[in-house]
Amino acid sequence: MDFDDLEFLAWGASLAQQLQQHFSYPDFPPYPQIPASEPPLEQAYGQHPIQEELAQAGLTGPPLEAIEAEQHCENEDPEDPEDQDRPQDQESLEEDKPAEDEEPAENEAPGAFQHALKLVENPSHFWTRLQNFYKAKGILQSALPTTPNSLWNFGPHKKINPHKLFLAVLSFGGRNLVSTDKKNWRAIGRDLGLSESHSETFSWHIRRLYSDHLFDFERSFTSNFDMQNDATPDASGTRSSNTTTPNAPSNASPNPAAVQNASFNMNSTPVNMAGAPMQTIQADTPSNRRGKFSKPEARAANPVDPIMSSLISEAMPVPSIYIRCLRGLESPLEEEQAFATHHLVAISDERGDKLKLAEFPSLAEHLVEVVLEKVGLLLYGKPWEVNWDGEPYSGLADNQIDGAYGTKNLLVRIQKRDIIFRNDGLMTARDDTLLRIASEAALTLRNLCTLDGNAHYVSDMEVVWDMLVILMHLPRNTVFDELINYALETVEMVCSWWDYKELGAVTQTLEKFLGSRDKHHCLTALRALVMFSMELPEGKDLGRLPIDKVRWLYQILQVADIDYELGSSTLDFLYQFTLVADNVRLLTEISYPAHEGVDLSVDWLPTLIRLLQVDVTVRTEEVVDQEEQRLPPPTAIPVVPAEVLDRDIEIFQEPERCSRWLRSCFVEDKDCEVTQIALWQAYQACFLIGRPDAGSILPAAEFINTVSKTFATAHAQVVSRETPKFVIQGIRPLEQPRDAEGYPWFSCDWEFPSADPEKPAYCANAYKDPVKLRDHVLHEHLGLPRNPDTGRTEYPQAETPGYKCCWKNCTEHTVPHTNSSLIAGHVARHLPTPRDLSHPPPIEQRKIIKPRVARVYKFETTPVDEKGEPFGIAYKAALILRNILDNLPQEPIYHRDEPHSWSWYVFSTRRDQLVELGILNTSLRGILFDVVNGIETS
Numbered sequence: 001m002d003f004d005d006l007e008f009l010a011w012g013a014s015l016a017q018q019l020q021q022h023f024s025y026p027d028f029p030p031y032p033q034i035p036a037s038e039p040p041l042e043q044a045y046g047q048h049p050i051q052e053e054l055a056q057a058g059l060t061g062p063p064l065e066a067i068e069a070e071q072h073c074e075n076e077d078p079e080d081p082e083d084q085d086r087p088q089d090q091e092s093l094e095e096d097k098p099a100e101d102e103e104p105a106e107n108e109a110p111g112a113f114q115h116a117l118k119l120v121e122n123p124s125h126f127w128t129r130l131q132n133f134y135k136a137k138g139i140l141q142s143a144l145p146t147t148p149n150s151l152w153n154f155g156p157h158k159k160i161n162p163h164k165l166f167l168a169v170l171s172f173g174g175r176n177l178v179s180t181d182k183k184n185w186r187a188i189g190r191d192l193g194l195s196e197s198h199s200e201t202f203s204w205h206i207r208r209l210y211s212d213h214l215f216d217f218e219r220s221f222t223s224n225f226d227m228q229n230d231a232t233p234d235a236s237g238t239r240s241s242n243t244t245t246p247n248a249p250s251n252a253s254p255n256p257a258a259v260q261n262a263s264f265n266m267n268s269t270p271v272n273m274a275g276a277p278m279q280t281i282q283a284d285t286p287s288n289r290r291g292k293f294s295k296p297e298a299r300a301a302n303p304v305d306p307i308m309s310s311l312i313s314e315a316m317p318v319p320s321i322y323i324r325c326l327r328g329l330e331s332p333l334e335e336e337q338a339f340a341t342h343h344l345v346a347i348s349d350e351r352g353d354k355l356k357l358a359e360f361p362s363l364a365e366h367l368v369e370v371v372l373e374k375v376g377l378l379l380y381g382k383p384w385e386v387n388w389d390g391e392p393y394s395g396l397a398d399n400q401i402d403g404a405y406g407t408k409n410l411l412v413r414i415q416k417r418d419i420i421f422r423n424d425g426l427m428t429a430r431d432d433t434l435l436r437i438a439s440e441a442a443l444t445l446r447n448l449c450t451l452d453g454n455a456h457y458v459s460d461m462e463v464v465w466d467m468l469v470i471l472m473h474l475p476r477n478t479v480f481d482e483l484i485n486y487a488l489e490t491v492e493m494v495c496s497w498w499d500y501k502e503l504g505a506v507t508q509t510l511e512k513f514l515g516s517r518d519k520h521h522c523l524t525a526l527r528a529l530v531m532f533s534m535e536l537p538e539g540k541d542l543g544r545l546p547i548d549k550v551r552w553l554y555q556i557l558q559v560a561d562i563d564y565e566l567g568s569s570t571l572d573f574l575y576q577f578t579l580v581a582d583n584v585r586l587l588t589e590i591s592y593p594a595h596e597g598v599d600l601s602v603d604w605l606p607t608l609i610r611l612l613q614v615d616v617t618v619r620t621e622e623v624v625d626q627e628e629q630r631l632p633p634p635t636a637i638p639v640v641p642a643e644v645l646d647r648d649i650e651i652f653q654e655p656e657r658c659s660r661w662l663r664s665c666f667v668e669d670k671d672c673e674v675t676q677i678a679l680w681q682a683y684q685a686c687f688l689i690g691r692p693d694a695g696s697i698l699p700a701a702e703f704i705n706t707v708s709k710t711f712a713t714a715h716a717q718v719v720s721r722e723t724p725k726f727v728i729q730g731i732r733p734l735e736q737p738r739d740a741e742g743y744p745w746f747s748c749d750w751e752f753p754s755a756d757p758e759k760p761a762y763c764a765n766a767y768k769d770p771v772k773l774r775d776h777v778l779h780e781h782l783g784l785p786r787n788p789d790t791g792r793t794e795y796p797q798a799e800t801p802g803y804k805c806c807w808k809n810c811t812e813h814t815v816p817h818t819n820s821s822l823i824a825g826h827v828a829r830h831l832p833t834p835r836d837l838s839h840p841p842p843i844e845q846r847k848i849i850k851p852r853v854a855r856v857y858k859f860e861t862t863p864v865d866e867k868g869e870p871f872g873i874a875y876k877a878a879l880i881l882r883n884i885l886d887n888l889p890q891e892p893i894y895h896r897d898e899p900h901s902w903s904w905y906v907f908s909t910r911r912d913q914l915v916e917l918g919i920l921n922t923s924l925r926g927i928l929f930d931v932v933n934g935i936e937t938s
């Protein structure tokens, strides 16, 4: 048995009573079986429920045919099998199942919301209805556009599609259900396309937008439905198996016939009854009617609901530990209270997500009472007492708190009391007990508030706020740090629900902690202020900060890149702060004339600009203007000189001989290819043709195989062009053949006179040493003499022209000349450059004929999230810069008797720096250039 069941039973009992009174049926007949072939509901029972609903709500929607068509589909839909298989929503407190199981699945929206979903699924239906709704309410022009497909602004510079938002919330089961947990709004934010980090940041904005502009609209769909639905507990009860016939329609039918037929069996077991959807019960409670209970007159003077108390204590087998704790808190015996708080801390820590304050109506009040009593005893020797039934603001004793209406002049009351607590930190055993019980009670409350529903619940309790104020004003003594932490953390969780709370009271109390020696106090207070200001409907005006707090914020900013956590919270706060022109004016006022070291232009701006570079990642981008181009591979396969062939190759047997030959003629090159036929012919020419003594050569297949084995990059391929071409991919011929050591051999290409001009003849002597080739050409072919003494070549001037170049393919100096030195100089250009043969052989590379040309750009970019949105310290600093520029005072500032704009005065000297940062930082560029444009237009 758990507490949802309890609530359900209480509701069920009162409902059964109502039903019996209303219809006076002694017993409810079962729901009639509707065969599948029966006409749909609207025909069987007269007017369609939606028509009625629309008529009542004064709404006119799309043509009825369209709705009917939709309704047809809906009725013909088979019941969702998952619905029946799903485990019961409610779980026992004793079970340790994870809390997520309790979150409603998307397809489990209660009937009213499913209904509404169908009606507005089509965007045009949605917009028509929304417009009509606003008209019906007498609002001719809504604050936000209602023209179809318009987007709504929310938060800073964000837009959202209201139709999608409405659908997302409806499919979740409506705003109240979504609001039971902050995570739900984040999930909706993600569904709407926000990134993970942004959906977290802006979930409050989304909730606010929805509450202000769509919640009433949602209620226009569901309120009529609920009135009827209250009388038909089984209307959407596809899950209460044994009380519903299988063919029961999945939607409520609001006409009396259906009500009569809805079976409701009080004798069925609670487990079955618990299957009915709890969300359809609309009763005004603090958790679903925000604001209603915050008004003093609405707050019950007696916080304990007598029916619930009696149910818990007597009728129901509630786990005894809870009862024991509740009774313990009520007890005047300190041992009992200590027992209760001790266990409640453990329970709230482990089961905080299940312990709903709304289901223990007196728990929060008792916890507050215990905290106040113990703190009062500890500090003043006399407890703070809670007066639950006093008249508002009158007749309270000095040590009394007004539990129902909130205590007026609480701060004055706190100051008036005489502290007997010794501030030297020495505590008696009794003090220790008091402090421990108070801390445990405060911690329990804090743990419970981690659940949004509980935070919401206590946000309406004035007495909780009074307790928090008292705790936050505890004397500055380390023994109270823990209690203050719990109070601040509770404020952080609750404050976003305080729409009505007076600004001054909250901000002044929290601002006290800015600059506290306890970092946790500063952090929590900052976060609470940010949360609170984000939630303020009327703006972000946090009130006038004292100058020492401004200076503290500035100091924290200096180290924001070192103390990331505190820095980040400070920037969040400053972002909210600088959204309001009055606050920026405050910064200018304490800036000019500059004093106190917090000048906007001299101090704030350089600091914020420096923070723009926090966490940047350096990234380079390359633009290639010209790709590298290499010399094309040689077209001919070199001929191995006979000397190399004899010495390095012929001494081996096949296939090694073939492999050696390949290595002397080819080199690995993955970009090149050689045709198989050319390769095969060269191999044959080397070892077969004109050599009767050559012996056998490899067969073709084995030859190709050997090529692949010799070169790692080589593989046989068929290139299909017009005619298929068989090639070896991955090798290219060398310019010069190589010997076994890898040295190239240079052959003499001097052309001899030939009878057949088609078949020129060449010298073909080959040399490893380029110098020897040169000597050979100069002496053998040009016929230059040597000096007999020195052995050097001499270059005589001939009587008759006798010197000419016969190098292969050369077209210069083909006519004989008398100047031998001229011709020798020319011929040397055909010859390889001399090379030191003691060096290792060169690595054969194709010559680069066009080098690669590229420009490299360097960026320093702020990191972005998965949606490409920047985040972190630098992003926040950029937003603050923009806020400051946007909200500077409009009147001129006189600098050396000249009038200037404030933006000129503050920003002009930083303009170039911002431009430079914007160019480098692609992710902040948009914001930074906004700022630069703002400076220029001012």
Ligand SMILES: [Zn+2]
Binding pocket: 748, 749, 750, 763, 764, 765, 776, 777, 780, 781
């Ligand atoms: Zn020669």
Ligand SMILES: [Zn+2]
Binding pocket: 805, 806, 807, 810, 811, 812, 813, 826, 827, 830
């Ligand atoms: Zn030549």
